[in-house]
Amino acid sequence: MTPVDTDERPFVLIWEVTQACELACEHCRADATPDRHPDELSTAQGKALLDDVRRFGDGQLVVLSGGDPLAREDTVEFVDYGTDIGLRMTVTPSGTRSLSTGAVRALADAGVKQLAVSIDGATPGSHDSFRGEAGSFEQTVRAARDAREAGVPLQVNTTVCAQTVDDLPAIRDLVRELDAVLWSVFFLVPVGRGRVLEPVSPERAERVMGFLDEVSREEDFGVKTTEAPHFRRVQAQRAQSRDGDGGPRRRGGITAGDGFAFVSHTGDVYPSGFLPESAGNVADDSIVDLYRDSDLFETLRRKDELTGKCGACEFRQVCGGSRSRAYAETGDPMGSDPLCEYVPEGYDGPLPERQASELAGD
Structure with missing residues (x-):
């Protein structure tokens, strides 16, 4: 497979087709509501967007998300x-009656x-509480099995925060049972309704990633993280x-603006979707031009211009830190990722506030 040049095209382009959704998930980035927005892209505008996306090249991956895309x-x-x-x-549908x-x-x-469903608790009670809708767990698991019956590869998305972290081993077992091809584990970024949730500490995140590394080596399904490079x-x-x-290594996976667009x-x-600084609008400019040439996207691809401990880190090309979390917690998308526990050898500069407090024993 030819490597993707992320200066030229994203690995993943997500189009949030709507913010409408029946659920009231505690972590919702979009602050989703039951009703559709009157200024959503129309069917014709949506198809024009897909035509433009095609200019990135053959086989460009497009994820239709929401809200609930259905x-x-x-x-x-x-x-x-x-x-x-x-x-x-x-498509990443919500676990509602529409699915x-x-x-x-x-x-x-x-x-x-591929179909991606979200499972944030190992039991109906824990998942439905997090998703704000009774019956969501049952609908989601049934849809996952429907996907398998229809021959559609399944991805399971799981949010990691203080409320969900203890369920991860049991959710891993469910991912296996559902015969998913990929487990995508999202480490909470405090935007939207997610601002009211408690993230895991950097030390706990490090332990979770050790667990996920073991899962990736032991299970038949793949494992990836979102907003935790x-x-x-x-x-x-x-x-x-x-x-x-x-x-x-010389290069790694994707981060906001570098292999990823929304x-x-x-x-x-x-x-x-977790870094709400806009480069423009598809009604006025080509998504291809905005991704390749906008100052915002070009800056985010310059890993050697990162600041703080991320800028000093020998892993900055393979990792790069969550630019979304740095922006959410400091206002600077090029600053240090406050979830990362690692401090590069010899670095004596400032640490993110949360990590500095943890090291001080506060």
């Missing part, structure tokens, strides 16, 4: 259209390449300790 009646039409023009279309067996089959028939640093260090095959329901283009 709150729009034309989401299946977007999957069908994107598939026809050569895009790899995936019916018929909806899963319709997405499969339209050519969806220092998982790659943890994996490299553990590989070095285990068998001498580790240490920094289009909002109204067409604003962001480096990530």
